[in-house]
Amino acid sequence: MTLRxxxxxxxxxxxxxxxxxxxxxxxQGGKVEFDAAAVARGKTQFKSSCGFCHGDDATGNRAPxxxxxxxxxxxxxxxxxxxxxxxGRTDLGMPAFATLPESAVNDIIVFLHKQAYSALHSANVxxxxxxxxxxxxxAGEGKAYFGGAGGCSxxxxxxxxxxxxxxxxxxxxxxxxxxxxSAGRRRTATVTLxxxxxxxxxxxxxDEFTVAIVGPDGWYHSWPRDRVHVEIHDSLAxxxxxxxxxxxxxxxxxxxxxxxxK
Amino acid sequence: MRFALLAITAATALAAAENGLDPSAMVKQxxxxxxxxxxxxxxxxxxxxxxxNRSNVNQLTLAWMAPMKSVSIKSTPLEVNGILYFTTxxxxxxxxxxxxxxxxxxxxxxxxxxxxxxxxxMFGDWLYFETPDCHLISLNAKDGSxxxxxxxxxxxxxxxxxxxPLVVGHHVIAGVSxxxxxxxxxxxxxxPETGKVQWRWNTEPKPGEPGADTWPQGGDAISHGGGMTxxxxxxxxxxxxxxxxxxxxxxxxxxxxxxxxxxxxCSIVAxxPETGALKWHYQPSPHDTHDWDAVETPVLFDDxxxxxxxxxxxxASRNGYFFVLDRSTGEHxxxxxxxxxxxxxxxxxxxxxxxxxxxxxxPDGVLVSPGSDGATNWMAPSxxxxxxxxxxxxxxxxxxxxxxxDSKPEGWAGRDRNLWAESFIEGLxxxxxxIRWKHEIGDGESTAxxxxxxxxxxxxxxxxxxxxxxxxxxxxxxxxxxxxxxLVASPMTYELDGRQYLxxxxxxxxxxxxxxEKAR
Numbered sequence: 001m002t003l004r005x006x007x008x009x010x011x012x013x014x015x016x017x018x019x020x021x022x023x024x025x026x027x028q029g030g031k032v033e034f035d036a037a038a039v040a041r042g043k044t045q046f047k048s049s050c051g052f053c054h055g056d057d058a059t060g061n062r063a064p065x066x067x068x069x070x071x072x073x074x075x076x077x078x079x080x081x082x083x084x085x086x087x088g089r090t091d092l093g094m095p096a097f098a099t100l101p102e103s104a105v106n107d108i109i110v111f112l113h114k115q116a117y118s119a120l121h122s123a124n125v126x127x128x129x130x131x132x133x134x135x136x137x138x139a140g141e142g143k144a145y146f147g148g149a150g151g152c153s154x155x156x157x158x159x160x161x162x163x164x165x166x167x168x169x170x171x172x173x174x175x176x177x178x179x180x181x182s183a184g185r186r187r188t189a190t191v192t193l194x195x196x197x198x199x200x201x202x203x204x205x206x207d208e209f210t211v212a213i214v215g216p217d218g219w220y221h222s223w224p225r226d227r228v229h230v231e232i233h234d235s236l237a238x239x240x241x242x243x244x245x246x247x248x249x250x251x252x253x254x255x256x257x258x259x260x261x262k
Numbered sequence: 263m264r265f266a267l268l269a270i271t272a273a274t275a276l277a278a279a280e281n282g283l284d285p286s287a288m289v290k291q292x293x294x295x296x297x298x299x300x301x302x303x304x305x306x307x308x309x310x311x312x313x314x315n316r317s318n319v320n321q322l323t324l325a326w327m328a329p330m331k332s333v334s335i336k337s338t339p340l341e342v343n344g345i346l347y348f349t350t351x352x353x354x355x356x357x358x359x360x361x362x363x364x365x366x367x368x369x370x371x372x373x374x375x376x377x378x379x380x381x382x383x384m385f386g387d388w389l390y391f392e393t394p395d396c397h398l399i400s401l402n403a404k405d406g407s408x409x410x411x412x413x414x415x416x417x418x419x420x421x422x423x424x425x426x427p428l429v430v431g432h433h434v435i436a437g438v439s440x441x442x443x444x445x446x447x448x449x450x451x452x453x454p455e456t457g458k459v460q461w462r463w464n465t466e467p468k469p470g471e472p473g474a475d476t477w478p479q480g481g482d483a484i485s486h487g488g489g490m491t492x493x494x495x496x497x498x499x500x501x502x503x504x505x506x507x508x509x510x511x512x513x514x515x516x517x518x519x520x521x522x523x524x525x526x527x528c529s530i531v532a533x534x535p536e537t538g539a540l541k542w543h544y545q546p547s548p549h550d551t552h553d554w555d556a557v558e559t560p561v562l563f564d565d566x567x568x569x570x571x572x573x574x575x576x577x578a579s580r581n582g583y584f585f586v587l588d589r590s591t592g593e594h595x596x597x598x599x600x601x602x603x604x605x606x607x608x609x610x611x612x613x614x615x616x617x618x619x620x621x622x623x624x625p626d627g628v629l630v631s632p633g634s635d636g637a638t639n640w641m642a643p644s645x646x647x648x649x650x651x652x653x654x655x656x657x658x659x660x661x662x663x664x665x666x667x668d669s670k671p672e673g674w675a676g677r678d679r680n681l682w683a684e685s686f687i688e689g690l691x692x693x694x695x696x697i698r699w700k701h702e703i704g705d706g707e708s709t710a711x712x713x714x715x716x717x718x719x720x721x722x723x724x725x726x727x728x729x730x731x732x733x734x735x736x737x738x739x740x741x742x743x744x745x746x747x748x749l750v751a752s753p754m755t756y757e758l759d760g761r762q763y764l765x766x767x768x769x770x771x772x773x774x775x776x777x778x779e780k781a782r
Contacts, residue, residue, distance in 0.1 A: 057670065059670035060482065067672055073419045073443075121442075123676075133625040136626040175627060243629070244602065244660075248628050
């Protein structure tokens with residue numbers, strides 16, 4: 001029996017675990033690749049041989065959920081699952097599947113590990129998240145909000161900076177980015193010096209004690225905050241203010257509208 | 263208002279070795295030691311030391327520094343008889359508290375989630391350490407040799423451990439972590455000498471027990487319900503009760519297959535340390551679907567108003583609400599938001615915020631404050647009996663929550679995508695819930711815990727690599743130093759040879775601060 005996936009899984013299981021925390025957002029780590037054809041075959045085989053009791057997706061029905069089962073989680077290369085499939089658990093009412101071809105049993109095991117892996121890695125909204133799930137709003141209402149209550153048209157234009165915006169971003173990324181485009185944040189400061197002169201520039205650092213900008217001369221300048229007067233301009237101030245006003249309906253309508261800009 | 267910790271009434275006597283730690287020493291916080299994760303049983307992180315105070319804090323200088331070959335230090339060290347014990351995942355160090363020189367180093371590589379390690383507990387000559395593969399290991403504090411090693415729970419099904427255990431009498435109280443799979447939470451009491459389990463309290467009740475009716479009946483949801491015990495609790499020696507927070511229910515972002523309040527997840531529970539019996543419970547986040555663990559330190563202090571003495575417990579919870587309870591009975595005293603939130607339809611008769619169905623995660627995304635990282639998190643809060651204020655490190659944080667499962671939801675079943683966050687230190691009036699002062703500490707998510715002292719100081723850090731000393735009464739800055747890295751732990755303090763030290767791990771470097779020799 002060759003189950004390359006299982007070796008890969010063993011090697012990567014803990015590496016993946018390291019990257020996923022329950023209390024802070026972490027990027028996903030390495031990815032385990034499953035043989036897609038084997039998963040598909042295993043899914044069909046599982047459905048016909050096991051689904052009636054364990055559920056078509058192995059999440060349980062009259063018989064237990066196999067995805068969060070300790071046996072599946074401890075299984076390596078089918079060492080625990082194959083004997084159960086072959087011999088059954090007659091005391092619990094599970095028949096033996098002694099005549100299933102070895103390849104079919106292997107495919108079932110690949111499928112079960114894929115299902116368990118997917119549940120384990122479900123703390124993620126992937127960039128290829130389907131647009132159909134997101135398109136619950138009304139594009140017309142979104143357009144009206146864009147030009148009206150949202151005040152978006154004060155800074156943005158569907159034929160200018162937002163032209164073809166929906167072609168430039170994956171749908172779920174677009175939804176996050178239009179609400180708060182953190183990568184595009186620009187902060188500048190107008191610093192009034194003790195002699196009354198002012199200097200304006202992009203902020204390199206600003207905290208309670210120090211402000212630092214790159215001035216019009218291209219040089220880095222910094223001052224203690226208590227020696228100068230500082231006015232900070234945040235390019236995303238309007239986005240922050242809007243976050244506290246949006247209804248979910250507004251967001252879904254705006255998304256539906258922006259998704260038409262292709 | 264008056265604060266008092268009454269003398270222990272039911273402590274197990276232990277003849278401690280000369281340099282070991284007698285558990286009864288933890289009842290009253292000694293000035294020359296920091297014997298538990300929070301410094302004492304109350305969780306106040308208030309030190310009676312005042313050598314470093316408002317009049318001289320601007321003279322603080324570096325006493326020593328110790329760069330460790332490790333990841334960021336998220337633990338609070340113990341300090342007992344001139345020796346520090348601190349940790350990172352897989353590592354324990356014993357260190358001279360005068361100089362930062364390492365005495366011994368214990369390392370045990372393990373599999374499992376290495377997200378953090380909060381510290382050790384001590385009983386006599388023994389230390390207790392939890393590991394990424396969910397073991398509890400007892401070490402000899404003299405040399406770091408292994409006394410015993412037990413597995414608390416199966417790491418292959420998703421358990422891991424980060425927390426600092428708590429020693430109470432003849433019990434090592436140990437919690438567990440892990441919510442990427444749908445596994446049940448629990449709290450265990452272990453015999454400090456033998457490593458044998460004394461009792462186990464399960465987060466989920468058994469079918470038919472009180473609380474089981476807050477889960478769907480007849481299915482397996484309750485047995486996969488989550489509720490990890492991943493932060494150190496507190497203890498009242500007078501009432502002889504443990505107070506512990508529990509984490510989110512599972513599946514994390516989908517509540518449809520676990521309709522109901524899902525006790526005792528996202529709860530504060532009072533437990534008898536002798537038997538593990540539940541005395542009372544309170545649930546800051548009923549039917550949570552946003553990962554808002556209610557594990558933040560349940561801080562204990564007493565209150566006298568109009569001649570009535572009341573034993574209180576306060577928690578600034580990850581869901582954005584501040585709760586004050588009567589810790590004798592669990593009776594609700596006060597609930598107040600400490601950040602803008604948009605997920606609750608209001609408080610019920612018990613003061614518990616009821617979640618709105620329309621703010622549960624959906625396939626098309628819902629906008630929620632706070633995000634799953636929380637309006638606060640594991641960073642230690644503090645309570646100063648001098649000001650009567652409760653201090654927390656908080657954030658305003660907004661997120662879009664998605665429920666992604668197509669079939670039966672399992673594991674997380676989705677995630678939130680963060681939009682923006684701003685952090686602050688707040689001083690809360692526990693009698694009114696009002697924010698007395700708010701000190702902004704920068705964009706993004708804060709990571710620094712808080713220490714207050716009898717020197718009328720509050721120590722913490724901002725998000726811009728500055729260590730801070732604030733005035734606990736007003737929040738005004740009294741001292742700061744830029745250290746080139748983040749404080750991702752909580753500061754602690756101790757006195758040795760008549761000198762008060764302030765300890766601040768910055769990333770992987772331990773910095774010890776003190777007054778200059780001549781200024782003392």
